[in-house]
Amino acid sequence: MTADMEIICVGNELLIGKTLNTNAQWLSKQATLLGVVVKRVTVVSDDVAEIAAATQEALKRKPQFIITTGGLGPTFDDKTLEGVAKALNRKLEVNPEALSMVKEKYEAYATELHKQTVELTQPRIKMATLPEKTQPIRNPVGTAPAVQARIDGTTLIVLPGVPKEMEAIFEESVAPMLKQASGNKVFHERSIYADNIMESGLAPLIDKVMQDNAGVYVKSHPKGEENKPHIEIHLSTMVTDAEKPEEKLQKAITQLSSLIEKAGGKVFTNENRT
Amino acid sequence: MTADMEIICVGNELLIGKTLNTNAQWLSKQATLLGVVVKRVTVVSDDVAEIAAATQEALKRKPQFIITTGGLGPTFDDKTLEGVAKALNRKLEVNPEALSMVKEKYEAYATELHKQTVELTQPRIKMATLPEKTQPIRNPVGTAPAVQARIDGTTLIVLPGVPKEMEAIFEESVAPMLKQASGNKVFHERSIYADNIMESGLAPLIDKVMQDNAGVYVKSHPKGEENKPHIEIHLSTMVTDAEKPEEKLQKAITQLSSLIEKAGGKVFTNENRT
Structure with missing residues (x-):
């Protein structure tokens, strides 16, 4: 049996042709090299209904992995977690483990910036607000944690869109999962x-x-x-x-x-x- | 009302990360500049069932335009027309207008190559074998004609994947349609x-x-x-x-x-x- 995967890329910048989708190529190449077959790439806009629809459609095709990229940051148009929550029919809630990851980052930034503190504002707490029953994944180079969940036979992994962050999380936490699934192919x-x-x-x-x-x-x-x-x-x-x-x-x-x-x-x- | 569009890219090379999807970016940018909103990009493999599924799913969302790229050439893995025929539940048949376009190209190649004739082999006739009730579109720089069809409210346009050919056909035959649809936006x-x-x-x-x-x-x-x-x-x-x-x-x-x-x-x- 071959392990298979779908990729969902979220971002208006991809659909207006402003940004070349290097993330999709990078992920496809890494997965392929690890012996996982990429079956489909879907690009949707920063829209909750579109993200939810693409996620539900991918889940119905029952790939072993779905990886999304983009839409995890602090701004209003970072809507991937809201879209995923809608797709899974789960509520969004502040995840304590994710919140401590985000807090730790801002404490480090405060030290680096010689400030007493960097306040945990609503946009910052948003990055720790995950769909119920999902787990945060450590982001070794940026602020927003990635997210993972198991839905029936599918492992859903939600990565940020900033290439450096996506690549670091993939290498640290995702590649080992794919390697194991592909069975040495x-x-x-x-x-x-x-x-x-x-x-x-x-x-x-x-x-x-x-x-x-x-x-x-x-x-x-x-x-x-x-x-x-x-x-x-x-x-x-x-x-x-x-x-x-x-x-x-x-x-x-x-x-x-x-x-x-x-x-x-x-x-x-x-x-x-x- | 805004005119909207979906793009379907066909090709294993995109899903193994060999090729960066510059076609999707180019088409998205041109459509956007012409005032058409690109709602989704889908990338699938050279597989009839995958191409058919992606086309049917896009048709169900009723965009004004669907543009596909890739899979129009003479080799066994050029399967887009077979996939589109399956999606539309139509037979494939040699289209006389497309056949005369292909013939004309090979007659010109024979002259350039100082041969008496370049035989119309099966792989060459394949490029003129279209789903019933679709129309060929002239390819000003390559061999395989593009194809267009009207399905309910959607105009489906099937373009080759070689960037130079895709761009030339888009500029000559597709851009005017998009421009008209977008109503000067x-x-x-x-x-x-x-x-x-x-x-x-x-x-x-x-x-x-x-x-x-x-x-x-x-x-x-x-x-x-x-x-x-x-x-x-x-x-x-x-x-x-x-x-x-x-x-x-x-x-x-x-x-x-x-x-x-x-x-x-x-x-x-x-x-x-x-």
Whole structure:
């Protein structure tokens, strides 16, 4: 059984094209490298109903993990926890463990800023206000704790959107969970590059190689144009080390390279045709 | 009434973190600038059932536009049209208009490549095999035609994933539709930057400015850390020119800057604090 995951990204800045969704790529890559299959990424706005709907829809598909990013901060438009609470039909309440995490941060900030105290205002308490029956996760580099909950077979993890914070929490607390769930499967990938063969001419050769090499996925990515073809061919497999992934990939590459050359194409091992 | 849109991106390369989803950002930005609100982005794998499910779910939410990107080429894993056909419960059939578009391309390629002919193989005919009752859209820079269909109140537009092709088709054939639908609304935005005020301290000031400036949306984006704050504050509005968007934004900026300075913060008009 393969462990699977969905990602939900929250933020108007993604939907107006102001911000490139590097968080989705980073999370997808890390999960894949840890042997977890990312099935879907959903991006919604800073809107409670939208966040709740996306969360409920993802829960219905029963992935092993759902990771959300964004909308955990102190401002009015940080609405992810409200959306998640609505999705789970749970109340929001100040979580004592989260509150002590937030308090500790502001005490440290006060010291650093040479102030006697930094008051625990409503926007600051908001970061410790979680849906009932969820647990805070330590944020090693920022203020807002992340949150986790178990809903039937799904582990829901709510991360902040600031990349540095999201990445630090993922590495400290989330990666170990994914690794355990994936059961030692690891993602292996290689690319070769082909010139002088159109993608439409390559198509039947890829079909053949995928038929002959079970477990190896082959996908062409045109980098040139159909009539001036320069095509990246990406080969990947997600298996345990016992299944000899590098040998599997090499066997597929050898066969594919030979088929391409027979068809009049040229094969390179890197993008710059060397 | 505001015109709204959903984007569906198809491609395993997005879900394994190999490719950064620049298409979603580009489309979101163009749609926003044309006055159309992007409500959701969904990324799914090269899988017929996944593509069909995402399309059906989007259709149920009844946006004015759904734009898909990716999965239109000649290879086995280009499955978007099969997924859309399944979502619409329509058969796939060779579309004569699309076939003549594809034929014309290969005739031109044959001339350029000094060949007598480039055969219309099955992978090439696949690019002209569309769901029933849909129309091809000319691809000015690549081979695979885009596709459009009207389903109840929604215009569904199926674009290729190669950025150059997607952008060219969007500009030639899609942008005019969006522009007409948005009824002259245009997106206006400005950013200011604040130091020496924590995001949690800024929160109530943003609340006040949004209350006093109807139609202006204000969102803070922390660029530093909570205790060494450097925050981008992004102000935006989507209105017709008659509603004087620049004046609206300037009024909100003036008020917000004054509130930040009263609270001990410093305001800059650009990210480099000049």
